[in-house]
Amino acid sequence: MDNAGLFDQETLPGESVTFTPTRAAGLARLEKFLSRTAQHYERNRNYDFGPERRSNISVLSPWIRHRLITEEDVLKLTLARHSPSSAEKFIQEVFWRGYFKGWLEQHPSVWINYKRDLTQKLDDLAGNSFANADYLTAIEGRTGIDCFDTWAHELIETGYLHNHTRMWFASIWVFTLGLPWQLGADFFMQHLLDGDPASNTLSWRWVSGLHTKGKSYLARPSNIAKFTDGRFDPVGQLSPTAVPLIEDFDHPSLPIPASDALPDAPFVLLVTPEDCQAPALWADKATNVLALPTPKQDRQSDRVHAFKTKALQDSVAGWDATLLTSDWIMQIIETARAANTHHIVTAYVPIGPDADQLNTANTAFAEAGMQLHRVRRPYDTLTWPQANKGFFKVKKQIPKILHGLGLAC
Numbered sequence: 001m002d003n004a005g006l007f008d009q010e011t012l013p014g015e016s017v018t019f020t021p022t023r024a025a026g027l028a029r030l031e032k033f034l035s036r037t038a039q040h041y042e043r044n045r046n047y048d049f050g051p052e053r054r055s056n057i058s059v060l061s062p063w064i065r066h067r068l069i070t071e072e073d074v075l076k077l078t079l080a081r082h083s084p085s086s087a088e089k090f091i092q093e094v095f096w097r098g099y100f101k102g103w104l105e106q107h108p109s110v111w112i113n114y115k116r117d118l119t120q121k122l123d124d125l126a127g128n129s130f131a132n133a134d135y136l137t138a139i140e141g142r143t144g145i146d147c148f149d150t151w152a153h154e155l156i157e158t159g160y161l162h163n164h165t166r167m168w169f170a171s172i173w174v175f176t177l178g179l180p181w182q183l184g185a186d187f188f189m190q191h192l193l194d195g196d197p198a199s200n201t202l203s204w205r206w207v208s209g210l211h212t213k214g215k216s217y218l219a220r221p222s223n224i225a226k227f228t229d230g231r232f233d234p235v236g237q238l239s240p241t242a243v244p245l246i247e248d249f250d251h252p253s254l255p256i257p258a259s260d261a262l263p264d265a266p267f268v269l270l271v272t273p274e275d276c277q278a279p280a281l282w283a284d285k286a287t288n289v290l291a292l293p294t295p296k297q298d299r300q301s302d303r304v305h306a307f308k309t310k311a312l313q314d315s316v317a318g319w320d321a322t323l324l325t326s327d328w329i330m331q332i333i334e335t336a337r338a339a340n341t342h343h344i345v346t347a348y349v350p351i352g353p354d355a356d357q358l359n360t361a362n363t364a365f366a367e368a369g370m371q372l373h374r375v376r377r378p379y380d381t382l383t384w385p386q387a388n389k390g391f392f393k394v395k396k397q398i399p400k401i402l403h404g405l406g407l408a409c
């Protein structure tokens with residue numbers, strides 16, 4: 001993933017990004033970055049100049065993660081400014097997200113096992129004070145490895161880390177500190193504003209040598225010194241090897257669950273923080289708009305939980321929506337009954353806590369005679385089936401997918 005990129009100091013001014021959880025703020029950041037999505041991004045993207053100098057990357061991930069702005073928004077505006085070939089690298093990076101989402105949908109046991117193993121690892125910490133001390137030293141940024149400690153604090157304080165830094169951090173966590181990857185992935189999920197079950201879990205597995213079996217990622221001091229522009233130089237502090245982890249389980253590949261069609265009848269629209277642009281697609285056709293927040297996850301930071309909740313509020317603003325509370329299943333059923341319909345529509349919710357939450361309602365919906373329609377976006381329908389091997393297969397299909405979406409001729 002490294003680039004021998006040349007960067008031009010004059011074009012990289014100080015630029016910090018404020019993560020306001022609204023579509024307007026996401027579009028404003030996109031607008032500001034659009035002129036840099038071609039050669040500038042390709043040349044400079046691998047450098048992490050620190051949180052005050054983010055002009056070389058888009059930093060759009062918290063908005064894209066919740067679809068406050070969609071991949072299609074990003075691609076459409078990018079292609080209005082640049083040709084597909086000049087913005088090729090940026091466009092490919094945008095598709096990495098769809099690759100990971102599609103891959104996890106086809107390998108659900110990865111998520112199930114991750115959750116199971118995480119519980120086990122946390123239990124182990126509770127019973128082993130030495131292991132617990134090592135874990136706390138890492139997450140509190142007290143390891144003595146300057147770069148790692150700085151990044152642990154940066155993650156907690158800002159809710160964001162640069163992509164290259166995430167790779168170095170995960171590699172040091174697994175191969176230098178010898179900590180379980182599941183605990184590192186969980187630490188990221190607690191604090192990343194873009195924390196995503198697919199991108200995060202599969203990236204940690206990729207670094208560890210579990211995603212591309214036998215191929216791990218080693219964080220090298222010289223690489224860190226170069227791509228942090230000399231801010232860090234952990235020479236002699238990092239493991240010189242990264243022996244790939246192995247697991248005694250072959251995750252089966254399953255078909256992607258079917259997508260439902262929009263019913264040809266009145267329906268209630270259910271909005272989740274997984275797709276904050278669902279109201280723009282369907283709210284004007286719905287009898288009611290209901291917003292279902294993600295419950296606060298164990299260990300999740302207040303910052304991440306507030307971002308999700310406010311993103312959801314922003315997405316339904318202007319639609320006279322009801323924010324659902326703990327009695328949400330009954331609230332949905334009663335709203336649908338009052339509207340004289342048994343159809344509930346939601347944007348397809350991919351694997352993760354929101355899907356887990358929604359699955360708990362299935363039986364109650366069925367008993368009440370309700371039908372939940374999970375409608376997938378064309379972007380996902382076109383991208384996910386390509387994500388059953390490595391990224392290369394998705395990459396090859398990008399022109400076809402863009403064409404299918406009407407974004408390129």
Ligand SMILES: Cc1cc2nc3c(=O)[nH]c(=O)nc-3n(C[C@H](O)[C@H](O)[C@H](O)COP(=O)(O)OP(=O)(O)OC[C@H]3O[C@@H](n4cnc5c(N)ncnc54)[C@H](O)[C@@H]3O)c2cc1C
Binds near residue numbers: 061162188192195
């Ligand atoms: C260990 C590890 C954990 C990660 N966890 C997450 C996570 O929880 N959520 C998340 O969105 N990304 C995750 N990533 C991927 C990547 O680091 C971030 O998407 C990226 O840093 C976001 O910054 P940006 O918006 O400036 O990206 P840019 O480089 O400007 O790219 C534009 C957009 O493309 C997508 N994208 C770019 N690179 C990747 C990638 N490698 N994988 C998936 N999508 C990508 C993002 O939506 C991003 O906003 C992880 C990477 C690693 C190595």
